[in-house]
Amino acid sequence: MIRILLAEDQAMVRGALAALLTLEGDFTIVAEVDNGADVVARALATRPSSLLINQVDTADLARAHVRVVVASLWPPFAVRPGRSGKDNVLVLLERLRAFVSRHPEVGWADNARAARSRLARGQLAFIPAVEGGEGISSVADVDAYYAAGVRLLTVLHMQDSRLGGAAANQVGHAFGLSAQGPNSQGLTALGRDVVRRMMQLGMMVDVAHASDVAADEILSLAEAAGVPVLDTHAGARAFVDVERNVTDARAARIARGGGMVGTTLFRDFVLEVPPGSQWPGFGADSCDDVVAHWAHLAQAAGAEAIALGSDWNGMARRPGVGGSCPQGLRSTADLPALYDALAAHGLPTAALDSSGERLLELWDRVEAKADPRAQAEARRSASHPAGAFDIAL
Ligand SMILES: [Zn+2]
Numbered sequence: 001m002i003r004i005l006l007a008e009d010q011a012m013v014r015g016a017l018a019a020l021l022t023l024e025g026d027f028t029i030v031a032e033v034d035n036g037a038d039v040v041a042r043a044l045a046t047r048p049s050s051l052l053i054n055q056v057d058t059a060d061l062a063r064a065h066v067r068v069v070v071a072s073l074w075p076p077f078a079v080r081p082g083r084s085g086k087d088n089v090l091v092l093l094e095r096l097r098a099f100v101s102r103h104p105e106v107g108w109a110d111n112a113r114a115a116r117s118r119l120a121r122g123q124l125a126f127i128p129a130v131e132g133g134e135g136i137s138s139v140a141d142v143d144a145y146y147a148a149g150v151r152l153l154t155v156l157h158m159q160d161s162r163l164g165g166a167a168a169n170q171v172g173h174a175f176g177l178s179a180q181g182p183n184s185q186g187l188t189a190l191g192r193d194v195v196r197r198m199m200q201l202g203m204m205v206d207v208a209h210a211s212d213v214a215a216d217e218i219l220s221l222a223e224a225a226g227v228p229v230l231d232t233h234a235g236a237r238a239f240v241d242v243e244r245n246v247t248d249a250r251a252a253r254i255a256r257g258g259g260m261v262g263t264t265l266f267r268d269f270v271l272e273v274p275p276g277s278q279w280p281g282f283g284a285d286s287c288d289d290v291v292a293h294w295a296h297l298a299q300a301a302g303a304e305a306i307a308l309g310s311d312w313n314g315m316a317r318r319p320g321v322g323g324s325c326p327q328g329l330r331s332t333a334d335l336p337a338l339y340d341a342l343a344a345h346g347l348p349t350a351a352l353d354s355s356g357e358r359l360l361e362l363w364d365r366v367e368a369k370a371d372p373r374a375q376a377e378a379r380r381s382a383s384h385p386a387g388a389f390d391i392a393l
Helices: 011-023 036-046 058-063 085-102 112-120 139-148 170-174 189-201 212-225 248-256 287-301 332-344 349-353 355-368 372-380
Strands: 002-007 027-033 050-053 068-073 106-108 124-131 152-154 204-206 230-234 260-264 306-310
Touching (some): 002 011, 002 036, 011 027, 027 036, 036 332, 058 124, 058 332, 068 152, 068 355, 085 106, 085 124, 085 139, 112 355, 124 204, 139 372, 152 230, 189 212, 189 372, 204 230, 204 355, 212 248, 230 248, 248 260, 248 287, 260 287, 287 306, 306 355, 332 349
Parallel strands (some): 002 027, 002 050, 068 124, 106 124, 124 152, 152 204, 230 260, 260 306
16 A cells, blocks of 8 residues: 655645545545645655645745745646637646735736736746747747747757757656767757747747757857856766756856856756765765755856856755655755755855846846837737636536
8 A cells, every 4th residue: 555645725725635546445635734834744754655745835934035936837738629729728827827826925027027017016026938949839939828828938848849950869868868969950940930939039048858969059149149048957977978958158158147056956967966965974975965966167257247047846856865865856945955055055146146137137137138019919819728628527
């Protein structure tokens, strides 16, 4: 019998999951928890064999002094009858809007000015974002995303798409399969048009997950336009040599253009740290890995260019317990321990404390290069997801 602790703040979702799980003969729910703060105590009391946990909790984020959040949606791109990948993005955006309106502690931020006014009201500023451009089949689709509120797009994701090449061997690496060479596919003609349209609209461009060729092409397009770009979540290639991770040279190039790099918490992309970059008491496969990758990227690009890349709820494995974070990096509840560890290992707290404001300054620069006529044109193009063939359960 597998004993499960179920942690989810929405009672209806929690109840539905519990009902589904208990229909399976092998599972028993030993505890249900509706907030991040109670998870550890209930887990210690009930000793489950598995934790089914929503890793992002807004109260935890506030406690950890996180204020600006890239609220990245990862839409299912398998096409359902009557609904395209783009439609799936638009449906998820409606759900994100509903989430924001249900949660007074969160504010929707569709420009840097709106983000600052959310912060002034004590709210978390959520920047609507989409991971992967698989839903885009024309430049008009970028307009539809913009009209629906998307302000940041990770252009490539797990596989090559109509927009270009993704970093090689991403799934294989997580399963320990041997590396293959880098992907030679760069941006397609459509991918280049999409990136140009994003810049016209003032959408932030994210090179995370892109092949080296595609990432360099995006950077060249952005540099020509004077627009900074992001690599929202990556480890240091110098430590874990996979195309998915950022090289020192690219991190420095992104920083020179006014961009930022987020350090990922995805275990497999930060799992190796050379002995010379460890310290006495270094805990392998713990948050020390993340601290070492963060410190290395800060050396390569400057501490001000590095932020938390997280990837919570990205179905990613996390570094375990040990080292500087006694509970590991299970969820947003562990962010204060990560902050303390970063500060203890030499990352300047002034840079850590101002990363949200620097992201908003970056966004200011992206918006300054936008074309208001293009923005107005895109707003007029608002489209609604097809509801045909939806099955109500
Ligand atoms: Zn990702």
